[in-house]
Amino acid sequence: DPEVLCIGETMAMVTSADAGPVATSETFTVSAGGAESNLAQYLAEMGLATAWVSALGADPLGDRIVAVLHSSGVDTRWVTRDPEANTGLYVKDPGAGVYYYRRGSAASRLGPEDVRSWPFDGARWVHVSGITPALSATCRELLPAVVDAARSVGAGISFDVNYRPALxxxxxxxxTLRPLADRADVVLVGRDEAETLWGTAAAEDVAALFPGAGRVVVKDGDVEAVEVDRSGADRSAGAGVTRLPARTVDVVEPVGAGDAFAAGYLIALLRGDGARDRLAMGHSLAAWVLGSPHDNRPGHGPHVRA
Ligand code: KDG
Structure with missing residues (x-):
């Protein structure tokens, strides 16, 4: 059974193969784009029994996403296929941004009742993000149900704020996101994101927004990451604040760096590393993906070989 569950939408991601504009490129690659499944792929490749749990359309793009995740060792047994909805689509236009075609997608039709069929028994950790509640009214009810289910089996919860202004x-x-973050064991949030949403940027102030969360990690792009840890038995001694500068990298494409950071941080946390090592592992995986045109797993390429 999976020890880690990553729950959220994954779309078919379309990118031009020659990095040219979508309007005029001739060749495109199709892969899997989704914050939570990006994270699942890193965890699976590090040897953690990881399931990505979601819904896809009963269509070939859905088949392709399953194939991509399988090739990274992610358990997809709890991915349902909805015959009445499409797999979402996500198009990256170099220089211009990303375009979503996801309204009414199979994943947007998930809701709190789905949680009952998911494999929480035996799970040690559950990862979710702030993208999910933006997808639909039923998805908005989903995360509180996921948090309840995780708590009922004693699993830890990480919540990546992942504010997506397009949604x-x-x-x-x-x-919507503040009370969800408050119920997590680990909150990951960008400094800019915290500033946009809550008008607060300093790590200690951001952490104070979520007093119920054990650890809050504030990522300040190429500057540093800060962990405010209030989870320990020495809670009375006050929060432990650890800061670690980011690595210097030539950025090729930033998309996916947040997922990579979150994956590195969680891999380190789950194997019992201390705060500095947790942040260092986050920075390492982020640097790796920043220097590549892909959203995840640089070096593997976006193609699925049959
Ligand atoms: O973190 C990268 C994600 O933004 C991308 O893979 C697509 O999940 C995605 C989203 O909803 O933006």
């Missing part, structure tokens, strides 16, 4: 307003996101 909802900052006001709505700020109000």
């Amino acid at each position: 909802w307003s900052a006001d709505e996101a700020a109000a």
Whole structure:
């Protein structure tokens, strides 16, 4: 049974093969794009029994996503295929940004009742992100149910804020995401993101937004990452604050760096590393993906070989 569950939407990701604009490129690659499944791939490759749990359309793009995740060793047994909805699509246009075609997607039709069929028994850790509540009204009810299920089996919860402005307003996101983050054991948030949503940027102030969360990690791009840890038995001694500068890298494409950081941090946390090593592992995986045009697993390439 899986020890880690990563729950959230993955879309078919379309990128031009020659890095040219979508409007004129002739050749495209299709891979899997999803914050939570990006993380699942790193964890699986590090040897953790990891399941990505979600829904896809009963379509060939859904088959392709399953194939990509399989090739990284991710357990996809709990991915349902919805015959009445499509797999979401995500198009990257170099220089111009990303375009979503995901409204009404199979994953957007997930809801709190789905949690009952997911493999929480035996899970040690559950990872979710702030993208999910932006997808639909039923998805908004999903995360509280996931948190309840994780708590009921004693699993830890990580929550990556992942504010996506294309999906909802900052006001709505700020109000919805704060109580969810407050219930997590680990909150990962970008300094810019915290500033946009809650008008707070200093790590200690950001951590104070989520007093219920054991550890809050604030990532300040190419500057540093800061962990505020209030989880220990020495809680009375106050929060432990650890800061670690980011690595210097030539950035090829930043998409996916947050997922890589989160994966590195969690891999280190789950194997019992201390705060400095948790941040260092986050920076390492982030640097690796920043220097590559891919969203995840640089070196593996976006293609699935049959
Ligand atoms: O973190 C990278 C993700 O943004 C990308 O893979 C797509 O999950 C995605 C999203 O919803 O933006």
